Structures are given as structure tokens and as C-alpha cells.
Amino acid sequence: MRDPFPLPAIPALSDAVKPYADKLNLTGLPFHVHEVVGFALFYTFVQTTVSPIVSKALFPRFYPTDRAKKANWDSHVVSLVQSVAINCVALYVIFFDEERKAMDWQQRIWGYTGASGLVGSMAAGYFLWDFIMTVTHLDIFGVGLLAHAVSALTVYSFGFRPFLNFYAPVFILYELSTPFLNVHWFCDKLNLTGSKIQLYNGIALLVTFAGCRLVYGTFQSILVYIDMWKAVHTGPDASYVAAAYGKNGTMTDPDLTMMAFVKGTDPIPVWLASIYVASNVVLNTLNWHWFFKMISAVRKRFEPAKKEKEVPLSARGGSEKSDGSATTTAVDVLQDARKRRNTLEDLTPDSEELREGTIQ
Numbered sequence: 001m002r003d004p005f006p007l008p009a010i011p012a013l014s015d016a017v018k019p020y021a022d023k024l025n026l027t028g029l030p031f032h033v034h035e036v037v038g039f040a041l042f043y044t045f046v047q048t049t050v051s052p053i054v055s056k057a058l059f060p061r062f063y064p065t066d067r068a069k070k071a072n073w074d075s076h077v078v079s080l081v082q083s084v085a086i087n088c089v090a091l092y093v094i095f096f097d098e099e100r101k102a103m104d105w106q107q108r109i110w111g112y113t114g115a116s117g118l119v120g121s122m123a124a125g126y127f128l129w130d131f132i133m134t135v136t137h138l139d140i141f142g143v144g145l146l147a148h149a150v151s152a153l154t155v156y157s158f159g160f161r162p163f164l165n166f167y168a169p170v171f172i173l174y175e176l177s178t179p180f181l182n183v184h185w186f187c188d189k190l191n192l193t194g195s196k197i198q199l200y201n202g203i204a205l206l207v208t209f210a211g212c213r214l215v216y217g218t219f220q221s222i223l224v225y226i227d228m229w230k231a232v233h234t235g236p237d238a239s240y241v242a243a244a245y246g247k248n249g250t251m252t253d254p255d256l257t258m259m260a261f262v263k264g265t266d267p268i269p270v271w272l273a274s275i276y277v278a279s280n281v282v283l284n285t286l287n288w289h290w291f292f293k294m295i296s297a298v299r300k301r302f303e304p305a306k307k308e309k310e311v312p313l314s315a316r317g318g319s320e321k322s323d324g325s326a327t328t329t330a331v332d333v334l335q336d337a338r339k340r341r342n343t344l345e346d347l348t349p350d351s352e353e354l355r356e357g358t359i360q
Contacts, residue, residue: 001097002255003032003114010034021160027261028112029160031254032121039125040132043078047133051077062190068140073189075133076182083178086122090169093119099258100166106240108166109231109268111258120159120168127153155279162261163272170220174287176212180205202298209294213287221280228273235265 014030021029029036051074055063064070093100093115100113131149134141159168180201187198240259244252254260 001093001099001113001115003035003118005035005038005118006031006114006255013037026157026160027263028117028162028165028254029157031114032117032124032160035118035121036125036128039122040128043082043126043129044132046081047074047078047129050081059190068137071133071137071140076185078129080179080182082122082126083175083182086119086126086172087175087179089122090119090172090175093169094173100169103166103258105227105230106236107258108227109164110162110236110240110262112162112165112254112261113258114255116165116168117159117162119172120156120165123168123172124153124156124159127156151279155276158272158276163268164224164276167220167224171217173212174217177205177209180208206291206294206298209287209291213284214291217287218284221284224280225277228268228277231268232270232273233267235267236262238265241265 010033013034017033018030021027021033052063052070055073055077064073093113097113097115100116103111127149131146131153134146134149138146159165183201184198184205187193187195187201192198236259240262241264243257244259244262252260
């Protein structure tokens with residue numbers, strides 16, 4: 001399947017990047033750099049223009065004016081837009097890219113389709129925006145998130161070798177839970193903590209997180225480990241190399257052969273496979289850790305707060321029935337809501353842990 005936004009979109013940009021891309025062995029980057037930059041600019045536009053206008057129009061009482069809170073709010077809007085958009089594109093590529101479906105293990109490692117390249121470009125563009133956003137708001141988001149943005153951008157750049165281009169749409173589906181995570185965060189900010197909306201959204205969050213990250217993600221990780229084990233010991237067939245460069249020795253059009261970027265019959269470097277496997281294992285381990293934290297946090301959110309035995313109800317503005325049982329007061333409800341409200345603050349994307357948990 002071809003890239004719907006192919007070159008030459010911005011020839012000057014591609015030509016400027018090519019020497020650096022060749023030096024870093026990112027051969028596919030000049031074919032997609034206009035998309036990486038374009039998506040980064042699009043996310044910046046959403047952050048600086050779309051989010052303030054729409055948020056003020058829909059939620060004038062809740063949209064913050066404080067610099068830190070505003071940056072956090074706007075970044076969640078960008079995350080929501082990005083996760084919905086990239087999930088739709090990734091699912092479309094997985095279901096409708098017939099060339100991708102027919103790939104053998106060598107093509108899954110070294111192969112390329114323009115559509116999968118687009119998915120990788122959307123992810124790289126997002127993390128380029130995330131890197132710039134974190135640098136310009138370092139006092140708000142901290143060094144930890146800056147390190148995450150750098151590592152995520154680096155790992156997604158490997159796809160432009162190309163490397164594991166086949167798996168780009170697969171692991172992007174980790175983001176299927178992210179829209180629900182952002183909705184949960186906005187429920188807190190819109191005073192909908194403990195509401196039915198947040199309950200139903202919380203159920204959807206847990207189901208999608210478990211399904212796409214724990215079950216589907218772990219299974220796909222095993223498959224990619226198997227492919228990389230073969231690729232570390234065996235390079236691509238010579239027939240693929242011959243097809244990539246043709247009779248005159250020039251690179252074949254990537255839209256005409258999936259192995260157009262193959263340069264030789266050498267196996268993949270061990271360091272490259274090691275970096276990928278290490279990042280994948282760390283992320284999968286964190287996914288399980290986050291999932292159990294989410295279950296605990298969601299349960300606390302909707303369980304009644306424990307009664308304070310040492311403080312008489314009358315001292316808190318309540319009363320007792322004739323049979324000695326207590327009546328619920330507005331103060332009790334407010335206290336319960338406050339206790340529930342804070343249970344997921346560290347889990348939701350204030351800390352960016354889950355929103356950004358997509359390093360593959």
C-alpha cells in the first residue's frame with residue numbers, strides 16, 4: 001500500500017535531510033521527513049490554537065489560565081487527538097494493506113510499505129512535538145519526560161532504516177487505551193469524578209489496556225523476537241538485494257518492491273536488536289505494573305470512603321437516626337469525592353506514564 005502523501009511534497013526538505021539520513025543509516029527518512037515535520041506542526045497547532053479555542057468555548061469554567069495547568073490540559077488534548085488519529089490509520093493499514101499481509105519474516109524485518117511508513121511518521125512527528133514541548137516546558141514536565149521523549153523519538157527513528165516497518169502499525173495499537181485514559185483525566189478536571197461516565201470509561205480503559213497491551217502486545221512481542229533472532233543470524237536473500245538495486249545498480253522505487261532499501265546480505269547488528277528487545281521488555285513489564293495500579297485505583301475511585309470512627313458524625317455536621325445509624329450529609333459526600341478524586345492523579349497522564357507508554 002502506497003503512502004497517500006508521497007514525495008516530492010517538499011523536495012528541498014528531503015534533499016537537506018538526505019546527507020544526514022545517509023550518515024545515520026536512516027535511508028527511508030527523506031521519503032517521510034515532510035510527514036514527520038508536518039505532523040509535528042499539526043500537533044503544535046492543536047496545542048497552541050485548537051485546544052485553547054475549543055476548550056474555552058466548551059468548558060469556560062474549567063479551562064485553566066495558570067501556565068503549568070494550561071500546558072498540561074493542552075498536552076492532553078493533543079494526546080487525545082493523536083491517539084485517535086494514529087489508531088484509525090494503523091487499523092486501516094493492518095486490515096487493508098495486502099502487500100503487508102503477504103510479507104515473509106525477512107520482509108517483516110527489512111521490508112517497507114509506504115502506508116506503514118506513514119504510521120511511523122505520525123508517531124515520530126508526535127514524539128518530535130513531545131520533545132519540543134518538554135524542552136520548552138522543562139520546569140513543568142521535568143527531566144524524566146524529556147528523557148522519555150528523546151528515547152521514544154530515537155526508537156521510532158529506527159523504522160526509517162527501514163527496520164521492523166511491518167510492526168509499526170502493530171505496536172501503535174498500544175495507543176487504543178490512550179483515548180480512554182485522557183477521557184478519565186478530563187472527567188476529573190470537569191468535576192465528573194465518580195460519575196457514570198467515568199465508570200463506563202474506566203471499564204473501557206481497563207479492557208482496552210489489557211487487550212491491546214497485555215494480550216495482543218505480548219503475543220506480538222514474541223513474534224518480533226522470533227523474527228529478530230532469525231535476522232541476527234541470517235541476512236536477507238541475495239535475490240532481494242538484486243531486486244532492490246536492479247540491473248543498473250540504482251535503488252528501485254520503494255513503491256515497486258518492498259525490499260527497495262536492502263543494502264546487502266548482512267544480518268542486523270546485534271546492538272540494534274538488543275536495544276529494541278530491551279526497550280520492548282521494559283515497556284511490557286511496565287504495562288503489567290501499570291495495569292494492576294489501574295485496577296487498584298479504579299476500585300478506590302468508586303468504593304465508599306472508610307468512615308472515620310474516631311470523629312462523631314455530629315461533629316462533621318451530620319445526624320443520627322433514632323436507631324443509631326448515621327445519615328449521609330453533603331460534607332460526607334464531598335469528603336468521599338475528594339478522597340476518590342486523588343486516587344488516580346499519579347496514574348493519569350499528569351505524569352505522562354501511560355499516555356506516553358508506546359516505545360517500540
